[in-house]
Every structure is written in C-alpha cells, then in structure tokens.
Amino acid sequence: MxxxxxxxxxxxxxxxxxxxxxxxxxxxxxxxxxxxxxxxxxxxxxxxxxxxxxxxxxxxxxxxxxxxxxxxxxxxxxxxxxxxxxxxxxxxxxxxxxxxxxxxxxxxxxxxxxxxxxxxxxxxxxxxxxxxxxxxxxxxxxxxxxxxxxxxxxxxxxxxxxxxxxxxxxxxxxxxxGYYYYQKYNQDYEQIALSAGFIPTTFQVITKQEGIVTIFQDGIFQRKEIQYVLESKENADLDYLFSKSPKAKTLYQWSPFVVIIDDDKQLGIYDPRFYRNGQSFLYEYITY
Known part of the structure; x- marks a missing residue:
C-alpha cells in the first residue's frame, strides 16, 4: 500500500x-x-x-x-x-x-x-x-x-x-x-496475474500464452474487454541483456512474467501488470 x-x-x-x-x-x-x-x-x-x-x-x-x-x-x-x-x-x-x-x-x-x-x-x-x-x-x-x-x-x-x-x-x-477471475482464465492460459482497478470489483487480468500477452478488463458490473495484446520475443538473448543490465535481471526475477522486446533499436523487458498507454513504468532495456 x-x-x-x-x-x-x-x-x-x-x-x-x-x-x-x-x-x-x-x-x-x-x-x-x-x-x-x-x-x-x-x-x-x-x-x-x-x-x-x-x-x-x-x-x-x-x-x-x-x-x-x-x-x-x-x-x-x-x-x-x-x-x-x-x-x-x-x-x-x-x-x-x-x-x-x-x-x-x-x-x-x-x-x-x-x-x-x-x-x-x-x-x-x-x-x-x-x-x-x-x-x-x-x-x-x-x-x-x-x-x-x-x-x-x-x-x-x-x-x-x-x-x-x-x-x-x-x-x-x-x-x-480475484480468485474467481483467476480460476476463470486459468483454464485457457499458461500464466496469469491480477491487478485490481481503482474502482472496486474491476480487475485487469494479465495473461500469457506462447509469447502473446493479453490484458483483459473484467469485473462484476462490466463486460469482459481486451485492452492490449502484446507480443513477447521469447527467443531473445536475455543472458546478454542481463550481462549489460543487472536491473533487467532483477526485474525478471521479481515479476511473475515479462514481455520481451527485441528489435533493431533495443533489447529489454517490462512487467505487463503496469502497462498503461503504450508503456510500462517497470521497464529495463539496452540499446543496440
């Protein structure tokens, strides 16, 4: 808190x-x-x-x-x-x-x-x-x-x-x-995390399946809605990232699961539970 x-x-x-x-x-x-x-x-x-x-x-x-x-x-x-x-x-x-x-x-x-x-x-x-x-x-x-x-x-x-x-x-x-929503999504996804909304009874349900992270908005008084679909580059060389950025290794250990970014500009990871408006404030990366 x-x-x-x-x-x-x-x-x-x-x-x-x-x-x-x-x-x-x-x-x-x-x-x-x-x-x-x-x-x-x-x-x-x-x-x-x-x-x-x-x-x-x-x-x-x-x-x-x-x-x-x-x-x-x-x-x-x-x-x-x-x-x-x-x-x-x-x-x-x-x-x-x-x-x-x-x-x-x-x-x-x-x-x-x-x-x-x-x-x-x-x-x-x-x-x-x-x-x-x-x-x-x-x-x-x-x-x-x-x-x-x-x-x-x-x-x-x-x-x-x-x-x-x-x-x-x-x-x-x-x-x-929260337990109900966890069990509801647990049948269809490999990994699940919850993040409660500021309005009681609302939740973000963050799921991961084969490198695809989907963030749902769900709750008693609202319909299930997909907010974001994120692709995680699961084949990226995280050992190289960790050797250059110790904070990235710590974040990887700390988070239930992460989204991996690997493109021509940067290699990094972020925690999707804190993803808002196109970015997560828990994000560690290195540039190429």
Missing part, C-alpha cells in the same frame, strides 16, 4: 485503543508505536543509496516485509518507548507487532507484492486483488474519524473497530472476486 494508507492504518489502530484511563506519556507511546510500526517495513527505501548492482527491486518490500521479522520490529518499538517515553507496557509490543503484520500482509494484496517468506523464499507473493492506493480504505477510516468526533471518549474506539471490520470485509470480497 502507499504511505498515506499505512499511516491511516496506524492512526486507526491508535483510535481503536481504549485510552480513557492512561496518562499522556502512555498515549504518546501508543501513537508512536501505532504509526511508526505501520511505516517501519518501508524503511528499506534507503537501500537505494548503496545499491550499485541493480538489486533494489528485490530489496524493496523484501526482508523488511518478512513475516518472520515482525516480532523484531515490535521489540524495537517496545525498547524505543521505554527509552523515549519511559513507558514499560507489554501491550506496546503486541500493538507494534500487530501494526507491522497489518503492513506486511496488506502489501500482499496489491500487484507489487512482498517477500513475505524471506529469507526462506525469494518469491514475491502477490494477489493483485487490492490496488496500491485504495480509496475505499480512506473513506472507511475517514468516516470513522468524523463519526468518532461526535461521541464520548469511551465510545470513540468502537467506530475505529467497526472500520477495521469493514476493511477486512472489503479485502475479503475483493479477494473472492
């Missing part, structure tokens, strides 16, 4: 906590942990500063997003709260753990995916059933905030807990639909 959504998740966690009987320092520790732990896996962006081998595509959302690292992040925030706020509350550990698990797990559902099982598996797990920026989350959390402003402090957490219920329901419904 995007940074704003992860921040909103953290604020919603903080809002769902009953805080009428805790002091100011403890409240600050809860807020710091809720928001900070909701963001900490994305600290891997700084790895761009020392990436000299074109590996950032695998590093981002890699080990920092591993489910096995989540208790380590939680322990970090527990220790930071003891140091900065002088608060020693075991609930801070579990709050931080929950925040990181929500971050890492929510990232599984969009097309970018995560290294959820690193270091035991380098596979990027992605379901593609939620867009990277999902405005439904924003509306749900925003509504909970405005409704909670009109009630007593004792009742405020219930609005945010209701918001979490609706968020889980939204993700579940989208995922059930």
């Amino acid at each position: 995007d940074t704003i959504t992860h921040t909103l998740f953290g604020l919603s966690l903080y809002g769902s906590i009953q805080k009428d009987k805790v002091d100011r320092r403890t409240k600050m520790a809860y807020l710091f942990t809720s928001v900070g732990a909701s963001q900490i896996p994305d600290s891997d962006v700084i790895s761009q500063l020392w990436d000299t081998e074109g590996l950032y595509q695998m590093w981002h959302r890699g080990i920092t997003h591993s489910v096995f690292l989540t208790p380590i992040w939680a322990l970090l925030f527990y220790v930071l709260c003891m140091f900065f706020f002088k608060v020693k509350d075991k609930r801070l550990f579990f709050l931080g753990w929950l925040a990181v698990v929500i971050h890492n797990t929510s990232d599984l559902f969009n097309a970018w995916g995560t290294g959820y099982l690193e270091p035991f598996s380098q596979t990027r797990i992605t379901f593609g059933t939620i867009p990277i920026i999902d405005f439904v989350f924003w509306v749900i959390i925003g509504s909970a905030y405005f409704l909670s402003k009109k009630t007593t402090i004792l009742k405020k957490p219930y609005y945010f807990r209701a918001a979490w219920f609706l968020i889980v329901l939204h993700v579940s419904l989208q995922s059930v639909q």
Whole structure:
C-alpha cells in the first residue's frame, strides 16, 4: 500500500485503543508505536543509496516485509518507548507487532507484492486483488474519524473497530472476486496475474500464452474487454541483456512474467501488470 494508507492504518489502530484511563506519556507511546510500526517495513527505501548492482527491486518490500521479522520490529518499538517515553507496557509490543503484520500482509494484496517468506523464499507473493492506493480504505477510516468526533471518549474506539471490520470485509470480497477471475482464465492460459482497478470489483487480468500477452478488463458490473495484446520475443538473448543490465535481471526475477522486446533499436523487458498507454513504468532495456 502507499504511505498515506499505512499511516491511516496506524492512526486507526491508535483510535481503536481504549485510552480513557492512561496518562499522556502512555498515549504518546501508543501513537508512536501505532504509526511508526505501520511505516517501519518501508524503511528499506534507503537501500537505494548503496545499491550499485541493480538489486533494489528485490530489496524493496523484501526482508523488511518478512513475516518472520515482525516480532523484531515490535521489540524495537517496545525498547524505543521505554527509552523515549519511559513507558514499560507489554501491550506496546503486541500493538507494534500487530501494526507491522497489518503492513506486511496488506502489501500482499496489491500487484507489487512482498517477500513475505524471506529469507526462506525469494518469491514475491502477490494477489493483485487490492490496488496500491485504495480509496475505499480512506473513506472507511475517514468516516470513522468524523463519526468518532461526535461521541464520548469511551465510545470513540468502537467506530475505529467497526472500520477495521469493514476493511477486512472489503479485502475479503475483493479477494473472492480475484480468485474467481483467476480460476476463470486459468483454464485457457499458461500464466496469469491480477491487478485490481481503482474502482472496486474491476480487475485487469494479465495473461500469457506462447509469447502473446493479453490484458483483459473484467469485473462484476462490466463486460469482459481486451485492452492490449502484446507480443513477447521469447527467443531473445536475455543472458546478454542481463550481462549489460543487472536491473533487467532483477526485474525478471521479481515479476511473475515479462514481455520481451527485441528489435533493431533495443533489447529489454517490462512487467505487463503496469502497462498503461503504450508503456510500462517497470521497464529495463539496452540499446543496440
């Protein structure tokens, strides 16, 4: 998910906590942990500063997003709260753990995916059933905030807990639909990937069969429609490309499948899940 959504998740966690009987320092520790732990896996962006081998595509959302690292992040925030706020509350550990698990797990559902099982598996797990920026989350959390402003402090957490219920329901419904479309196309194509649209219930279904990549638009309330048909040059010399462009090799490992370009001008690959208006923003190539 995007940074704003992860921040909103953290604020919603903080809002769902009953805080009428805790002091100011403890409240600050809860807020710091809720928001900070909701963001900490994305600290891997700084790895761009020392990436000299074109590996950032695998590093981002890699080990920092591993489910096995989540208790380590939680322990970090527990220790930071003891140091900065002088608060020693075991609930801070579990709050931080929950925040990181929500971050890492929510990232599984969009097309970018995560290294959820690193270091035991380098596979990027992605379901593609939620867009990277999902405005439904924003509306749900925003509504909970405005409704909670009109009630007593004792009742405020219930609005945010209701918001979490609706968020889980939204993700579940989208995922059930995504599973349906995956199975629907799986019978006719060798490879399939999903990319959820910004409008709920709409999906791009990206398929590959014998070097032909077809991108469909499909959904409950719309007819199946072919958006793009792309030809992949499967016989191109990718070893030569990888020797000249390490980023291309990383992209090849990272993507579920790629489209290969090989003409008189360039040799390259791109991820068709991010193909819009004649190009993909995940594209690596060399020129002849």
